[in-house]
Amino acid sequence: MPNPIPTIRLKRLRRTPATRSIFRETSFGIDDLVLPIFVDEGIDENVEISSMPGVMRIAEKRLPYEIERYAKAGIKAIMTFGVSHHKDAVGSDTWQENGLVSRMIRAAKEAVPEMIVMSDTCFCEYTDHGHCGVLHHHAIDNDATLVNLGKQSVQAARAGADFIAPSSATDGQVAAIRQALDAEGLHETAILSYSTKLASSLYGPFREAGGSSLQGDRKAYQVDPMNRREALRESLLDEAEGADALMVKPAGMYLDLIRDIRNASDLPLTAYQVSGEYAMIKFASKAGAIDEHNVVRESIGAIKRAGADLIFTYFALDLALQGI
Numbered sequence: 001m002p003n004p005i006p007t008i009r010l011k012r013l014r015r016t017p018a019t020r021s022i023f024r025e026t027s028f029g030i031d032d033l034v035l036p037i038f039v040d041e042g043i044d045e046n047v048e049i050s051s052m053p054g055v056m057r058i059a060e061k062r063l064p065y066e067i068e069r070y071a072k073a074g075i076k077a078i079m080t081f082g083v084s085h086h087k088d089a090v091g092s093d094t095w096q097e098n099g100l101v102s103r104m105i106r107a108a109k110e111a112v113p114e115m116i117v118m119s120d121t122c123f124c125e126y127t128d129h130g131h132c133g134v135l136h137h138h139a140i141d142n143d144a145t146l147v148n149l150g151k152q153s154v155q156a157a158r159a160g161a162d163f164i165a166p167s168s169a170t171d172g173q174v175a176a177i178r179q180a181l182d183a184e185g186l187h188e189t190a191i192l193s194y195s196t197k198l199a200s201s202l203y204g205p206f207r208e209a210g211g212s213s214l215q216g217d218r219k220a221y222q223v224d225p226m227n228r229r230e231a232l233r234e235s236l237l238d239e240a241e242g243a244d245a246l247m248v249k250p251a252g253m254y255l256d257l258i259r260d261i262r263n264a265s266d267l268p269l270t271a272y273q274v275s276g277e278y279a280m281i282k283f284a285s286k287a288g289a290i291d292e293h294n295v296v297r298e299s300i301g302a303i304k305r306a307g308a309d310l311i312f313t314y315f316a317l318d319l320a321l322q323g324i
């Protein structure tokens with residue numbers, strides 16, 4: 001028997017860095033990334049979040065400086081999260097004209113008007129019970145929460161937010177917000193819905209970052225991570241309600257859902273690499289088990305390959321500073 005000689009050799013396209021580079025199917029750059037930030041109204045200096053090494057709670061008065069720094073690095077879009085010291089049962093600070101949500105947006109827009117500001121639209125960082133809406137007999141009152149989402153969204157839009165990004169997993173949230181915005185003539189403000197939001201255990205570090213008061217979990221309103229059909233249905237519903245863009249969150253463990261939605265909808269699709277995904281990569285690389293530089297790029301590239309147009313990641317600033 002002669003030695004078998006393959007005629008098809010896939011290695012031909014892998015021989016040199018230049019060949020690999022021209023045949024690479026997926027790439028990402030600064031235009032594909034959004035930086036989520038935490039702004040604390042109760043501190044004077046930035047404080048590092050211990051479960052997210054390298055990520056800070058930003059002191060509110062330092063926000064303009066930070067926004068300018070991000071813009072210089074090339075960041076085009078941020079998502080704002082408030083760390084509130086004015087919590088109550090319904091999160092009413094979120095719809096005050098001079099509440100933290102509005103102040104963050106105004107400060108960011110004043111510092112760098114062309115920075116795209118997406119306002120995370122929820123209540124869990126502003127409620128004393130830590131749930132994402134109005135509680136009634138220990139359960140979320142969906143429709144009372146819709147009214148408050150409308151109030152918060154109108155206020156955020158007036159403060160200058162480019163995108164309202166509802167993350168409260170409230171049924172009907174996109175339609176309610178669109179209606180509330182349009183009733184005030186705020187037709188230009190877009191809605192980027194956290195449309196497929198899983199009841200994941202990967203939000204732990206975020207809840208530390210945001211000083212969450214949550215007891216229990218969000219399984220009664222976020223999607224069961226084991227449900228693929230329901231995950232698709234959630235995003236298609238938000239499309240039907242008028243969302244301008246969709247999201248899958250978390251990202252890395254849900255690439256199948258990203259692909260399902262990509263195939264079923266023509267809306268822009270985003271994915272959120274959440275705090276737990278960040279922490280896993282950070283702590284594993286700190287321990288010397290993986291190479292941070294490479295794993296960050298592999299994880300974000302994989303999310304892009306699955307079908308996301310835009311990726312929310314706490315690594316966005318590092319990537320921007322390193323020229324991606």
Ligand code: PBG
Pocket residue numbers: 120122124132167168202203204205206207218273274275276
């Ligand atoms: C709030 C919200 C959460 C995240 C974004 N918006 C947390 C939650 O649902 O508890 C998670 C972000 C992260 O973990 O990085 N509704």
Ligand code: ZN
Pocket residue numbers: 122123124125131132167168
């Ligand atoms: Zn919430």
